[in-house]
Amino acid sequence: MQQRMLDQYKEQQPYLLALDSIIFGFDGESLKVLLVKRGVEEKTWSLMGGWLQPNEGLEQAAARILFDLTGLSNVYLEQLYAFGDPQRDPIVRTISVAYFSLVKIADYETKISEAFQARWFSIYDLPPLLFDHGDMVDLAIKRLRYKAAQHPLGFELLPEKFTIPQLKKLYDAVYNTEFDKRNFSRKILSTNLLIKLDEKQKGFSKRGAYFYQVDSSKYREINNSFLNFIPTSELAF
Amino acid sequence: MQQRMLDQYKEQQPYLLALDSIIFGFDGESLKVLLVKRGVEEKTWSLMGGWLQPNEGLEQAAARILFDLTGLSNVYLEQLYAFGDPQRDPIVRTISVAYFSLVKIADYETKISEAFQARWFSIYDLPPLLFDHGDMVDLAIKRLRYKAAQHPLGFELLPEKFTIPQLKKLYDAVYNTEFDKRNFSRKILSTNLLIKLDEKQKGFSKRGAYFYQVDSSKYREINNSFLNFIPTSELAF
């Protein structure tokens, strides 16, 4: 019986398992995705990716690859979808588990660009991508919109301190629309998730906008509930 | 360069890839999950699962396994999550892509029970499960609740023709609560997704309830938008 068990496993075909990450950033104007030209396919832009190692969990591997390639750690990382079309990698059949990640673009931009052939692309102006990476990005954008509509994810894309107008611009970019600033700030502030700081942003506007920061204790507890952030009329998936 | 490419693939460790399905059904009273005792581990209940074949996509494989084991086809099937903890299968490292499925329990019950060691378990009374299958079920329940709150999934669990009271009982079971029947029927009917039939259900109640059926053209188009089915106050994830 023990033997039968092992035999059943041995008959099975194993597959390569890759991880690919859709890394989102926000530069103050538009929503961007970080792409690289990597070793295997030097001519085509692709997502950051790598192989699962024998001692790693999936998310752990995705985090490692993200760290190895960008120096980023402690970032928002969520499993997106497993892609397994038999033809997706024309060389060897590979299953890819895609993760999407939200990073604070300003903290890391220079490091990334120096260390790798990496570039931020606007989600509305993407180059052709390797394999099914284009599908992965499309799905990731859908998922980001879906999730950010009801959970306070947006902050992950902004610096620790940010202004309400900055946050609104982020949501404008994510949903490719223009929210009403009065309703937007009322809705955001009504969550009680933001702490107003004494400091004002200098340089961008004459008047200057107050900085806010996330109340991290509330943030963690609220991330698993519904918030209804975004006007329902703006949503269509 | 072509050689370097192949080498890079060859160095990589491949893994077994399994598919496991959480199959939900509704018997009119409570939400159930279909479990089997399968060959490899005959003593423990487990989800229905199988191995990815070389020529199959992931969802295709999940559908095949579901069909092979139960005779069910054309059922609601959605990818849930990829599970890849290094220790999850103690015999050989296996990545499992879990799918969840919604089936019309009445259509198939007898076939299933005859052909396999399969049994429906209430989600509140599950036996110990193989490997991490318990986690898979937990996640599937969360996902079902999450999704059914805003998308009209519920119908997948009922026969073609059903009554509003039946539908309410289903939602009561899914959310383990009791919805107000007046508000419930108003909300459901306001979607314009249901077509009232002339026929009444006989036998269950004295008065009899009208049968409805899903307007399938509207159903498809609406499944990708938000509906806000469930009172917000009932939700907590």
Add this chain to the structure above:
DNA sequence: TCAAAAGTGTTAACCATACACCCATGA
């Protein structure tokens, strides 16, 4: 002083929720 962005308040329509009574029928 003026241009540019920040900040704030009101109203009307709609939606969510709570709640109670009559109806149809088989036993």
Add this chain to the structure above:
DNA sequence: TCATGGGTGTATGGTTAACACTTTTGA
């Protein structure tokens, strides 16, 4: 005739969404 479940309506409070003016300050 009565018990059981089916079916409907209304009132209240809260939320959404549309909308415009004042404030601050650097150039």
